[in-house]
Amino acid sequence: MSILEVKNLSVSFKQYTTGMKQKELQVISDLNVNLEAGKILAVVGASGSGKSLLAHAILGVLPSNAKISGSMTYAGEELTYSRKIALRGKEIALVPQSVNYLDPLMKVGKQVRTSVRSGDPARKQKEAFERYHLTQKVEELYPFQLSGGMARRTLLSTAVVSGAKVIIADEPTPGLDPAVMKEALRHFRELADSGCAVMLITHDIDSALSIADEIAVFYAGTTVEIAPVADFTGKGEALRHPYSKALWQALPQNEFIPLPGTQPHASSLPPGCLFEPRCPWATAACRKGRPDMRELREGTVRCIHAT
Structure with missing residues (x-):
């Protein structure tokens, strides 16, 4: 069942x-994703492809x-700006990329407890800290006293107790x-299995494949393919978009084949298919217009030549 759907998003x-x-x-154009209850959608792509901007737009x-x-x-209802504010941190939670999202003036234990909406805040905060290997004394620390890894685990705790x-x-x-990374990924899987919809934005395709149901591939501010995890195998024969x-063949465990050229900057996008120059x-025909997303072999793709 779809919980959150983004259609033709442009930013x-x-x-x-x-x-x-x-x-x-124009940094995002005609971007589409669909988050379903009980599933994890992993979003992958190069830096600057629009992954974090999608999260911020939602x-x-x-x-x-x-x-x-x-x-x-x-x-099923329009996600207006006022509704985003009402749902943010309550029904839609973010584990941000930057640890600067932590309040520098509040002890981290209290920050996590304020995110709890039902049940005993103190108990839930302690359980989350235990899960992510944060000792009891961390509760009384301020963000500037944490290491980068500790701060990231605190952010994870804040989202999962919400x-x-x-x-x-x-x-x-x-x-x-x-060990903590494996535990965090396992917990995202548990959250999805309990009925949550999870969007995992990552550069680490291997981590995504270990827990996700589908992979959305972003390029130059748009979705070029959404495919089941099972399609990321072999030499990528089951994948639809070039x-x-x-991306799959460039991984070290595959053939480590580099892709010539670079992703275009938002200020110099090609007139047709964004991937056409590479x-x-x-x-x-690829230079005449940007292709639409279409369904193909139990996935979707933005390419006129994909079969």
């Missing part, structure tokens, strides 16, 4: 150029110069030792 920012002229920089925390179009629904129906984890594992295949399948 642009107004910027000033020389002579105080304004221009709009939560309504984009800067004031952002312009948004498209549609977002939560539990009782949220949707959890968006933006690069939640960097800085964690392998970028997904290249694509081995490209034809003249």
